[in-house]
Amino acid sequence: MQREQISALRDGALVAASLLVGIVPWGIVTGVAMVSAGLTPVEAVAMGVLVFAGSSQLAVLPLLIAKAPLWVMYATALVVNLRYVIYGAVLAPYFEHLSRPWRALLSYITVDGVFALFVGRFRPDDGDPHKHWFFLGGSLAMWGAWQLSSWVGIFGGALIPKEWMLEFAATLGLIALLIPLLFDRAVTWGAIAAGGVALIAAKLPLNLGLLAAIAAGIAVGLAVARFGAPRAGRG
Amino acid sequence: MAGEAWLGWTLIAGMALVSFFTRAIFILPGSHLRLPPIAERVLRYAPAAAIMAIIVPDLALAQGAWSISIENPRLIGGLVAFALAAATRSILATIVGGMLALTLVRLS
Numbered sequence: 001m002q003r004e005q006i007s008a009l010r011d012g013a014l015v016a017a018s019l020l021v022g023i024v025p026w027g028i029v030t031g032v033a034m035v036s037a038g039l040t041p042v043e044a045v046a047m048g049v050l051v052f053a054g055s056s057q058l059a060v061l062p063l064l065i066a067k068a069p070l071w072v073m074y075a076t077a078l079v080v081n082l083r084y085v086i087y088g089a090v091l092a093p094y095f096e097h098l099s100r101p102w103r104a105l106l107s108y109i110t111v112d113g114v115f116a117l118f119v120g121r122f123r124p125d126d127g128d129p130h131k132h133w134f135f136l137g138g139s140l141a142m143w144g145a146w147q148l149s150s151w152v153g154i155f156g157g158a159l160i161p162k163e164w165m166l167e168f169a170a171t172l173g174l175i176a177l178l179i180p181l182l183f184d185r186a187v188t189w190g191a192i193a194a195g196g197v198a199l200i201a202a203k204l205p206l207n208l209g210l211l212a213a214i215a216a217g218i219a220v221g222l223a224v225a226r227f228g229a230p231r232a233g234r235g
Numbered sequence: 236m237a238g239e240a241w242l243g244w245t246l247i248a249g250m251a252l253v254s255f256f257t258r259a260i261f262i263l264p265g266s267h268l269r270l271p272p273i274a275e276r277v278l279r280y281a282p283a284a285a286i287m288a289i290i291v292p293d294l295a296l297a298q299g300a301w302s303i304s305i306e307n308p309r310l311i312g313g314l315v316a317f318a319l320a321a322a323t324r325s326i327l328a329t330i331v332g333g334m335l336a337l338t339l340v341r342l343s
Contacts, residue, residue, distance in 0.1 A: 088261035107259035194284035217284020
């Protein structure tokens with residue numbers, strides 16, 4: 001490695017340090033929730049490394065406890081991960097000159113916080129030849145913090161008695177995750193509709209209820225955005 | 236859950252693929268693909284809908300039946316967590332407060 005590459009890698013890691021405070025509690029909660037949902041510690045560690053997507057890990061755990069079919073859990077992980085498709089579309093021009101192994105590595109390691117820092121700081125055509133090292137440095141810091149904090153939850157959570165119902169931490173984590181997503185009226189009404197349909201459709205087989213709820217949420221979100229222009233005096 | 240070992244590993248393998256390909260779908264081909272506008276709008280509403288659709292049944296159902304009562308520990312814990320998340324935006328406050336409320340109702 002050249003000196004400039006090492007320095008870009010280190011800059012990325014230092015800038016991402018501000019994000020570590022946020023990721024550590026998530027890692028611990030996800031670790032605890034994975035073993036409480038019935039994964040063995042080895043499976044839980046493997047999930048953190050191979051999946052490396054906290055929100056979709058948290059989202060499938062209540063479904064695993066409810067014994068939902070595998071394909072429903074896959075579909076849920078996909079929907080929760082859709083934001084990465086948008087990030088990928090934004091990042092692609094930054095990385096298109098890199099080799100395929102580099103592009104695969106940077107894809108695997110993309111996380112929300114580093115994505116936001118990176119696109120705020122660089123442009124695809126800014127002529128900086130080392131910006132992918134910055135991205136890698138920040139992402140590696142997040143990756144390490146995620147794995148270590150998950151292990152604290154995985155091995156610490158295994159010691160906590162079952163009747164404390166710590167698996168509920170996954171649902172509480174989803175609540176903390178959901179609130180910042182509700183950034184406008186259309187998204188909020190879509191989410192409320194999805195929750196209502198999920199409750200009404202609970203008597204249906206679980207898989208149908210969840211998918212109907214997501215479809216209803218998208219439809220209501222689109223409809224509110226299209227027809228629900230804010231009027232004076234209305235929230 | 237030794238008898239169900241295949242389930243855990245199949246879940247992890249499938250999620251690993253989903254997680255990699257949602258991130259890689261535009262980065263790996265390395266060309267100027269663009270997202271159609273309708274897809275962008277659907278992507279905006281889907282994640283919050285999915286997460287809410289997982290939370291609500293987990294709070295309001297017990298053994299598959301509606302359980303909307305102040306004696307349901309998960310419902311109370313969840314409502315307290317919603318209030319704390321909205322008021323503080325703190326992960327720690329949300330989870331600790333939700334677990335405390337759950338435990339208080341469970342033990343009462």
